[in-house]
Amino acid sequence: MSGEQNKIPQATAKRLPLYYRFLNNLHHQGKQRVSSKELSEAVKVDSATIRRDFSYFGALGKKGYGYNVEYLLGFFRKTLDQDEVTKVALIGVxxxxxxxxxxxxxxxxxTKIELAFDADPKKVGTDIGGVPIYHIDQLEEKLGSASVAILTVPSSEAQGIAExxxxxxxVGVLNFTPARITVPERIRVHHIDLAIELQALVYFIKHYPLEGEHE
Ligand code: ATP
Structure with a gap:
């Protein structure tokens, strides 16, 4: 991410990839402009939030015109460093x-998963989808310039491998194991526990039904 990203609030920054993906699709369809309403419906973010987010990018939508797709895409590319591919390693195949x-x-x-590691000798030496699988013992040797790791090992292995x-x-770990890992403060860990997400969804459906449901 480039330096100017620092000025953007974190909540806005988190929505950038979402906006980027949708605008890229529009661009491929040959669309030159998009209204905040249209964007809002597609990415499921309310239009007031979109307008506020976009004001941080210096993109002020014009009434009756909307936003210029090309301009926004240029901004997102620069901000998200779309030209620079982040190398990702996956641990646990x-x-x-x-x-x-x-x-x-x-x-x-x-982002691109460049290489993977596993402890199972049957998997080591093979490749999946063109991604080579190395033995976990070779982690330090093979990791190279990968800066982000996806952890899909058993929970019991997560902390040791994270270290x-x-x-x-x-510098970043996407942790799919239920284990909470402890790392130095400078390392960013995002935790995704699919079982908990599913449980939360079911809970919300039960206890907080959406208004539109009764229409
Ligand atoms: P998943 O949890 O992805 O559904 P699974 O049920 O097939 O996987 P797990 O036991 O969760 O299997 O292990 C995930 C993968 O992590 C396996 O391929 C296993 O060989 C690998 N693994 C286990 N221990 C280690 C380790 N210390 N280092 C690297 N890989 C490991």
Whole structure:
């Protein structure tokens, strides 16, 4: 991310990839402008928030015209460093890890899983979706310039592997294990627990039904 990103509030920054993906699709369809209402419906963010977010980018929508798609895309590319691909390593090629290797992150994004690690000798030496799988013992040796890691190992392995990743220069971890890992403050960890997300969704459906449901 470039320096000017620092001026953007974190909540806004988190929505950038969402906006970027949608605008990129519009651009591919040959669209030159988009209204905040249209954007709002597509990305499910209310239009007041979109207008406020976009004002941080210096993009002021014109009444009756909307936003210039090209301008916004240029801004997002610069801000998200779309030209610079972030190398990602995946640790743990189980069910979830395998699915990620098959998933083409590059479609709309600037991240690429370059290599994977596992402890299972049957998996080591093979590749999935063109991504080579190395033995976890070779982590330090093979990690190279990867700066982000996806953790899809069993929970019991998460902390030890996280420590090795940090030692090897990883600055961000996307942790899919239920384990809460402890790392130095300078390392950013995003935690995604699919079981908890699903449970939360079911809870919200039960206790906080959406108004539109009764229409
Ligand atoms: P998932 O949790 O992705 O559904 P799974 O049920 O197939 O996976 P798990 O036991 O959760 O399997 O293990 C995930 C993967 O992590 C497996 O491929 C396993 O070989 C690998 N693994 C286990 N321990 C380690 C380790 N210390 N280092 C690297 N990989 C490991």
């Amino acid at each position: 189980g069910n979830l890890g395998t699915a990620f290797l098959h998933y083409n992150f590059m479609k709309n994004n600037n 090795r990743l940090v030692e090897s220069g990883i």
